[in-house]
Amino acid sequence: MASSPLPFLFFLPLLFLNPRFSQANLHQSKTLLRSTLPSQQSSTGDTTEPTLFFEVTKPISVPHTKPCSLTVLQHDFGYTYGKSPVLSNYTFPDDCPFQEFSRIVLEWNATCKGRQFDRIFGVWLSGVELLRSCTAEPRPTGIVWSVKKDVTKYSSLLLMNKTQTFSVFVGNIIDQTYTGVYHVNVSLYFYPAVEKQKLFKGKKRDSGSEIGSKADLIIPFSRDLPLKDGLWFEIQNATDVKGKEFEIPHNVYKAVLEVYVSFHEKDEFWYGNPPSEYIVANNLTDSPGNGPFREVLVSLDGELVGAIWPFTVVYTGGINPLLWRPISAIGSFDLPTYDIEITPFLGKLLDGKSHSISFSVTNALNVWYIDANLHLWLDCKSSKTKGKLLHHSIGPLSVSSATDFHGLNGNFVTKATRSISSTGWIKSSYGKITTKSTQGLRYRNSMVMAKDGNLQTVNQKIRFDNRVHSKMPGSNPKSKKSLKRFLFNMYYDYSKQGNGASLTVANVTLGFNEKRLKEKVRNLQKGNGFMTVKDNLVANGFGNTSQMYIYDGCKSCYTRDVSSSNYTILHDKVGNNCSKRAEHHLESKHHM
Ligand SMILES: *[C@@H]1O[C@H](CO)[C@@H](O)[C@H](O)[C@H]1NC(C)=O
Ligand SMILES: *[C@@H]1O[C@H](CO)[C@@H](O)[C@H](O)[C@H]1NC(C)=O
Ligand SMILES: *[C@@H]1O[C@H](CO)[C@@H](O)[C@H](O)[C@H]1NC(C)=O
Ligand SMILES: *[C@@H]1O[C@H](CO)[C@@H](O)[C@H](O)[C@H]1NC(C)=O
Ligand SMILES: *[C@@H]1O[C@H](CO)[C@@H](O)[C@H](O)[C@H]1NC(C)=O
Numbered sequence: 001m002a003s004s005p006l007p008f009l010f011f012l013p014l015l016f017l018n019p020r021f022s023q024a025n026l027h028q029s030k031t032l033l034r035s036t037l038p039s040q041q042s043s044t045g046d047t048t049e050p051t052l053f054f055e056v057t058k059p060i061s062v063p064h065t066k067p068c069s070l071t072v073l074q075h076d077f078g079y080t081y082g083k084s085p086v087l088s089n090y091t092f093p094d095d096c097p098f099q100e101f102s103r104i105v106l107e108w109n110a111t112c113k114g115r116q117f118d119r120i121f122g123v124w125l126s127g128v129e130l131l132r133s134c135t136a137e138p139r140p141t142g143i144v145w146s147v148k149k150d151v152t153k154y155s156s157l158l159l160m161n162k163t164q165t166f167s168v169f170v171g172n173i174i175d176q177t178y179t180g181v182y183h184v185n186v187s188l189y190f191y192p193a194v195e196k197q198k199l200f201k202g203k204k205r206d207s208g209s210e211i212g213s214k215a216d217l218i219i220p221f222s223r224d225l226p227l228k229d230g231l232w233f234e235i236q237n238a239t240d241v242k243g244k245e246f247e248i249p250h251n252v253y254k255a256v257l258e259v260y261v262s263f264h265e266k267d268e269f270w271y272g273n274p275p276s277e278y279i280v281a282n283n284l285t286d287s288p289g290n291g292p293f294r295e296v297l298v299s300l301d302g303e304l305v306g307a308i309w310p311f312t313v314v315y316t317g318g319i320n321p322l323l324w325r326p327i328s329a330i331g332s333f334d335l336p337t338y339d340i341e342i343t344p345f346l347g348k349l350l351d352g353k354s355h356s357i358s359f360s361v362t363n364a365l366n367v368w369y370i371d372a373n374l375h376l377w378l379d380c381k382s383s384k385t386k387g388k389l390l391h392h393s394i395g396p397l398s399v400s401s402a403t404d405f406h407g408l409n410g411n412f413v414t415k416a417t418r419s420i421s422s423t424g425w426i427k428s429s430y431g432k433i434t435t436k437s438t439q440g441l442r443y444r445n446s447m448v449m450a451k452d453g454n455l456q457t458v459n460q461k462i463r464f465d466n467r468v469h470s471k472m473p474g475s476n477p478k479s480k481k482s483l484k485r486f487l488f489n490m491y492y493d494y495s496k497q498g499n500g501a502s503l504t505v506a507n508v509t510l511g512f513n514e515k516r517l518k519e520k521v522r523n524l525q526k527g528n529g530f531m532t533v534k535d536n537l538v539a540n541g542f543g544n545t546s547q548m549y550i551y552d553g554c555k556s557c558y559t560r561d562v563s564s565s566n567y568t569i570l571h572d573k574v575g576n577n578c579s580k581r582a583e584h585h586l587e588s589k590h591h592m
């Protein structure tokens, strides 16, 4: 959802429900916009124990060593909306006897009780974002959840020998209706490297460009403290551009920009926004439009260097909140970030002058929260590197749309493609390395509005293909690729039942698949549920969710097959079987 405190965006009763806006948009359901009192639903499955909410993902593999641990922040987030982030002084634990770590893990543990919306939040260290996430919505009997994130790539920052500002912003609201205070602990675990020889056996450490290697320096592109709200930039419309100036050291030989993105309020469900013609023709002036295509653009000195077609993260209150209890939607507890290769452009950046990186969002409606971290690798054997951009081509965004509607009923098909590529060399003490980066993107969205706008279906697919090749004379080329496929299908049916009651049926399918050189992730979630609403109170409702997660890392595998109905886990099967046959069995069962 959104960090907006405006109740009219979240009109449905039972206040723990933050339904998909489409009800709010459409004229027939405008009456529901009245603010309502929640029903204190004590549904089946109530216990005095808090319910454990979770997002399905592969556990972080850590070495069998005892970590040094540190509680970085402990705070109760009550009324924090529009306030400054909560700060703490971070220093690397001085009682930790180790200096080299093979894994560093950030852990967010929280409990909440009462009634509350889903709140977006961010965690930063010295302005570098470490985690973007969404809170879980509590129950009267209480909930608990834990998010773990591998933050090893931020080692240079986390291991710095100085005090840094750690900040957390959660936009929460407490009043007589929204009673849920988020009680939060943020901890860090530093896992010492087992034995250096073992860890780096047979691998040269000098090139630094192995997958997963850690940057030497990280420059944040976020707003400076002190401020109110999060450190992210807020992109409010399609022409809004936000960014920052920066300078890099003279001996950088590799650069990657990691971008954090989340969408809220009028663009929370951007993939379901109808075209503006439809909005205008039907006088739905308060409803979000601009069609269902969005593109986050990253520019260097005003020139486009990368595009992001984001995954459709559904926050924990989205569409039908009962679908995400206790199995949270893909990416909702740890929003995906997107890497843009900057290495080919280093020649430009090494001139000792100041440059700028900026962000904008095609077709954006209020509001997108965006910031980024520039990861830089430094040549430790030389104080100066040199580079040159050889080629940079920006395939123009090609969007086609077919729109056919009569009144509130219609069909809309939107397709888009884009390609961006850049090549450049960089000369350092490691040699002259030529890096070629390409991005290929494809998008298709087909939307149907029927029943005078009260039935909406959306079928969306994004293919996001990123490749980086680097070549040094006399050695084997290295390549890194990431092929992502994002799937979003939704059926959303609202109907009046007479007597002031209404029924909403929602079916959702979410898929996030990624193929890298040596690993594959397939993650598919299906949910269906309904809510009946009477006198602005949810009288009844349920959500069934099933999820299949398959990680294949060649040597290690992880699968989880889990389903829930209302708050009850129906089955939960975890496996570590790399067998292709086992995988095929799971796939055919879930029609991936
Ligand atoms: C951080 O340390 C400084 C200097 O000791 C102190 O003034 C400040 O209040 C501390 N900040 C927090 C959030 O504890
Ligand atoms: C956080 O929660 C996890 C999962 O329940 C638990 O294993 C861990 O010990 C908790 N951490 C702290 C610091 O309480
Ligand atoms: C946070 O840590 C405190 C102290 O260890 C503990 O009492 C509390 O239960 C923890 N809260 C959560 C949400 O993990
Ligand atoms: C950290 O910095 C302090 C003061 O600058 C210095 O005395 C100390 O030796 C440093 N520690 C390490 C481990 O580098
Ligand atoms: C877009 O947003 C920016 C930043 O809030 C604002 O200055 C500008 O007027 C807006 N433009 C339009 C067309 O609304």
Ligand SMILES: *[C@@H]1O[C@H](CO)[C@@H](O)[C@H](O)[C@H]1NC(C)=O
Pocket: 281, 282, 283
């Ligand atoms: C939209 O509003 C205009 C002006 O008020 C009116 O003429 C038109 O009939 C309305 N259209 C619809 C579909 O209600």
Ligand SMILES: *[C@@H]1O[C@H](CO)[C@@H](O)[C@H](O)[C@H]1NC(C)=O
Pocket: 491, 506, 507, 528
């Ligand atoms: C919604 O899901 C339910 C349960 O899986 C199914 O019976 C129904 O046919 C689905 N409806 C649509 C339109 O997909």
Ligand SMILES: *[C@@H]1O[C@H](CO)[C@@H](O)[C@H](O)[C@H]1NC(C)=O
Pocket: 043, 044, 540, 541, 542, 543, 565, 566, 568
């Ligand atoms: C979920 O809740 C609904 C409505 O209360 C109920 O009809 C249904 O049986 C429940 N499902 C399960 C599996 O408990």
Ligand SMILES: *[C@@H]1O[C@H](CO)[C@@H](O)[C@H](O)[C@H]1NC(C)=O
Pocket: 528, 544, 565, 570
């Ligand atoms: C939800 O799951 C329960 C338990 O498996 C099942 O009885 C019920 O039919 C499901 N409902 C729908 C609409 O799929």
Ligand SMILES: *[C@@H]1O[C@H](CO)[C@@H](O)[C@H](O)[C@H]1NC(C)=O
Pocket: 577, 578, 579, 581, 582
């Ligand atoms: C792994 O999958 C294979 C093929 O389906 C099966 O024969 C084997 O028993 C499985 N192993 C485990 C531990 O589940």
